[in-house]
Amino acid sequence: MRWIRFGRDAAPRFTAFGMLTPADRGTPEVTIDLPALCGESPLRFRRFDRYGELGYAAARLALRAHRSDGDLPPVAGEAADMDRGVILGSSLACWESNARHQRSPRDPAAGEASAATFVRTVANSVCGDVSIALRFGGPGALFAGGWTAGAEAIIAAASALAERRARMILAGGVEAPGPELRAMHAGGGRGDAQAGRWFTGLLAEAAAIAVMESADEGGAGPGSLRLFACGRAHDPDRRLSIAALLDAPAPVPLGTVVIANTMPRAFLDRAREEAAPRPVIDLPDRAGELGAAGAPAAAALADGLGGGEGVLVVARDIAGGMAALVLGR
């Protein structure tokens, strides 16, 4: 795997996070009243499907934490800001809208087929929802490669910022699996043996979106978390070890490893041995499996750790995707 190093002075910054995860591990849905949380009318949320609701609410929370939501232009009337973009990832994307459209011709309970549902069967609908509502007209993309998709979104956003294609990008991951797909994904539908070996818990609803800004952006504080390096590989046999990843090019010593997605127990045990004496935080053990929201959530966790040491975030997908982020201040 090749590490991409941004350099201490050019490393893009994470300046705020918006997080939505189940408060209760026994409840895989986000049960918060999202319009109330965002301080907006429920009518505004009626235009979204669940995927869009979660993405928009997390984006709004991130901008509130950034203290820039007061600067947003009105929904209509002003030109979009070409210096602000939206790059997100999702492993399951708009599955519920897809299922609704697929079933609509013959399932009366699912309602009549509608154009409004169909337009939400594209995986990038969440980027559209966020960009239209916030008038962000800069770079946009949706990565859909699996649980590493949120990390891929962060890497793409960092590259765009480093090359001055934008000043600010909302980057992260959104998962809205719904109960039916969650059960299927966990092997519940037909007792898929392979899935059962991997999934120790249900994939949760989640959205974790960061405000990322270029290194020299004026609003970023000197202590803000930065992305010093990143790397990706397709590693279905899990040959890449934590020991190899700890060789990352970081300008600060790596003090902590955060595993963003569910790993087999043997992999985790080996990771702890290889990382010692550094602590290895197993995010799914704390927060449940967050899918593509796992890596950005791990970045938020790293931000909360504080201190001067760096953090290695490792995202992995059951199909072989691997992405690593080296974070520090």
Next chain:
Amino acid sequence: MADEHVAMSAAGRQVVVTGMGAVTAAGHGVDRFWRACVEGTSALRRDPRFATGAGAAPPVGVAGQTLPAGEERASALALRAAEEALRSAGFTDRTPPRGAGLVLGTCLGGAIAALEWLDACGAGAVRSPGPSPFPQPGGLAAPALHLAARHRLSGPVATVSTACSSGSVAIMSAADAIRRGESDVMLAGGVDALSSFVVSGFVLLRALAADAVRPFDRRRDGLALGEGAGIVVLEEAGAAERRGAPILARWLGGGTALDAHHMTGPSPGGDGVVRAVTAALAEARRAAESVDFISAHGTGTSFNDRMETVAFKRLFGARAARIPIDSVKPIVGHTLGAAGALEAILCVRVLSEGIVPPTINYGEPDPECDLDYVPNQARRVGARVVLSTSSGFAGHNAALLLGAP
């Protein structure tokens, strides 16, 4: 695995196109696709499998009639296009070097297989629908995962989904990976398979042409859907030259931009396209005057074609009327996630052949679409810099600039 550290300053690396593969309604292979485009032979046919309601079956572009039944269709299309691309790039054993990666664009990927499985379970019509398609082969990423396994890719493997601009964004993302040093060889492109799922949705949107697709024509009334796959092999220029690879075109730059306007309707002023092309020109360090040809998104819908015309006038001023612009959507249909990739392949052939394919079915000029759309007849054009534009649902726009080798 040995690690390597590459500084982001490695972004000065140059990217070239060394291989291409295509599967479209015009047949299997880039040559068949190109010939159909230049000769102006539409491969669209009415297919009763996609009839909805009482109306006639819409014209569609069905690709790969010889694909084996039972194979997940999008993956099968992508695999065949990738094999041709690798072979034409000189990887005779169809295995690129270690560390090669892939970025594939798609609207639905293998999700149709998963949806049909769910449908079969839910309807109870199938007693034994088989094992859950998750984690594989269901889902958007299924074609990319199949390609990664078949060609033993160990570099970055990603799926991007930005609706109808997916193929373009995938190529741009792969070029970025090479420019920033993540890999020396990347496969990139797009794929989508036809399905009743998609056709019924476009019927609901009233976006399908009743008969012929007529981009930029006053009589245009909608698009025709197609399926296909387009894959290119991108390489770091130095590495490609060292191994004696055929250099088909040079990557000059790419840009994406969000309309931030409406989920399906493009910004009437073409703001997103203007921003995407501006970003591509900035990356390429080229002036707008350098563009010799435009492969437009050109869907044949009223809104899109008018919007693109406005955008090109804003970008190129009076010179816009002198730049040949084409749309191949009437030839192979709108292939959704594959469209941008197939049109990038077309652009490479325009550079090498010096011929611009026509926009067919053009008969009545529209006062609001008053540029040079190369109506009905191919034309000799010595193009050195070509531009491809794509726009998709949710306001995702992309622009690619390619140059002669």
